[in-house]
Amino acid sequence: MPKAFIHFFCLSILSIPAFSQPYLLQPTRVFDGREMHEGWAVLVEGNRITAAGPSTSIPAPKEAEVIELPGHTLMPGIVEGHSHLLLYPYNRADWNDQVLKESNELRAIRGAVHAEKNLMAGFTTVRELGSEGAGYADVAIKQAIEQGIIPGPRLIVSGRAIVTTGSYGPKGFKPDFEVPLGAEPADGDALIRVVRDQIGKGADFIKVYADYRWGPNGAAKPTFLPEELELIVKVARSSGRAVVAHASTAEGMRRAALAGVETIEHGDDGTAEVFQLMKERGVALCPTLAAGDAILRYRGWEGSPETEPERIKQKKKSFKLALESGVKIVAGGDVGVFEHGENARELELMVEYGMEPLEVLRSATSGNAEVFHLPELGRIQKGFLADIIAVQGNPLSDISSLREVRLVMKDGVVYKRP
Numbered sequence: 001m002p003k004a005f006i007h008f009f010c011l012s013i014l015s016i017p018a019f020s021q022p023y024l025l026q027p028t029r030v031f032d033g034r035e036m037h038e039g040w041a042v043l044v045e046g047n048r049i050t051a052a053g054p055s056t057s058i059p060a061p062k063e064a065e066v067i068e069l070p071g072h073t074l075m076p077g078i079v080e081g082h083s084h085l086l087l088y089p090y091n092r093a094d095w096n097d098q099v100l101k102e103s104n105e106l107r108a109i110r111g112a113v114h115a116e117k118n119l120m121a122g123f124t125t126v127r128e129l130g131s132e133g134a135g136y137a138d139v140a141i142k143q144a145i146e147q148g149i150i151p152g153p154r155l156i157v158s159g160r161a162i163v164t165t166g167s168y169g170p171k172g173f174k175p176d177f178e179v180p181l182g183a184e185p186a187d188g189d190a191l192i193r194v195v196r197d198q199i200g201k202g203a204d205f206i207k208v209y210a211d212y213r214w215g216p217n218g219a220a221k222p223t224f225l226p227e228e229l230e231l232i233v234k235v236a237r238s239s240g241r242a243v244v245a246h247a248s249t250a251e252g253m254r255r256a257a258l259a260g261v262e263t264i265e266h267g268d269d270g271t272a273e274v275f276q277l278m279k280e281r282g283v284a285l286c287p288t289l290a291a292g293d294a295i296l297r298y299r300g301w302e303g304s305p306e307t308e309p310e311r312i313k314q315k316k317k318s319f320k321l322a323l324e325s326g327v328k329i330v331a332g333g334d335v336g337v338f339e340h341g342e343n344a345r346e347l348e349l350m351v352e353y354g355m356e357p358l359e360v361l362r363s364a365t366s367g368n369a370e371v372f373h374l375p376e377l378g379r380i381q382k383g384f385l386a387d388i389i390a391v392q393g394n395p396l397s398d399i400s401s402l403r404e405v406r407l408v409m410k411d412g413v414v415y416k417r418p
């Protein structure tokens with residue numbers, strides 16, 4: 001670990017929220033969350049961006065520290081749209097074993113390490129999509145970050161998530177066993193109490209599983225009835241909170257969209273009709289391309305197009321339908337299924353599956369910020385919060401440069417620098 005890094009790291013921990021001098025950032029180019037600009041500079045004072053534009057137009061206070069970033073692209077801190085800090089790759093430990101055999105305490109400590117990996121990879125905000133059996137460990141990690149105990153991204157958390165009775169795992173045990181599940185089961189009117197309970201325990205939004213692999217032959221089938229989804233949305237919304245839905249079947253997606261969820265996660269078997277419906281109802285799709293890719297690799301696919309599994313072909317097809325429909329796409333990879341810190345994998349796959357690099361960059365910054373109700377994040381613009389990263393190279397010509405993160409600033413505090 002370079003000395004400068006340790007110094008800054010310690011400083012950031014000890015001095016939150018006391019800010020040092022202003023920073024004048026001079027990269028080769030700036031992606032402002034919407035467009036790429038050559039020859040821009042950015043001034044940060046306290047935890048805010050106070051100027052951004054052509055270098056010559058940016059005032060440089062004499063106490064400002066100049067950070068030159070030749071060959072780098074400066075951009076808003078990336079917003080991870082779908083994470084599980086309490087999970088790690090299934091080729092290292094099966095999901096069932098993580099949920100059933102590891103204590104919540106162990107998982108929370110691991111999650112704290114994952115949080116730092118997300119931050120250092122340039123993901124300065126993370127939307128957490130369920131603790132997968134680890135109770136409210138996500139809420140605790142969020143508190144630890146906010147109190148300056150550990151470094152990590154801004155977190156928006158969902159807590160335990162809600163499933164119907166009988167649908168979710170782990171499964172396959174003698175019926176007399178009460179097996180701890182990866183989410184909280186509830187049905188009918190009990191959903192009112194459970195949604196409120198999750199809110200009371202720290203959920204920033206509610207996640208539901210609108211379908212799951214519980215059909216007669218293990219196929220994905222809808223779980224909640226339309227009126228149950230509507231009830232969940234009604235209760236959450238009256239507290240000012242959004243509901244998001246896991247759904248891979250067209251019918252699960254349709255029910256969720258009609259009930260008023262804000263995003264649909266996965267959407268593998270989405271049809272042109274259902275994407276059109278989502279667009280009309282202002283529901284965004286979080287495609288989680290990297291999760292499907294990772295799972296098939298764990299099962300032995302080495303990534304070659306000749307042996308491309310049917311599920312990948314289908315995912316590419318439905319993602320193309322989604323792009324053609326014009327439905328809003330948020331960027332989120334289901335990181336945790338694959339390695340934390342490798343979050344950029346999703347953005348690489350979005351490009352590989354046919355999305356324009358500029359659209360991918362917009363989605364991962366200003367787009368995600370808008371959908372997740374973060375009006376002060378996702379842009380390099382005067383007045384916005386100073387969540388800023390710099391990557392080596394130009395992600396518009398090579399999206400993989402998003403892996404070359406050299407500077408990370410969150411809330412005006414530098415966590416990593418060249």
Ligand SMILES: [Zn+2]
Nearest residue numbers: 082084129334
């Ligand atoms: Zn997930």
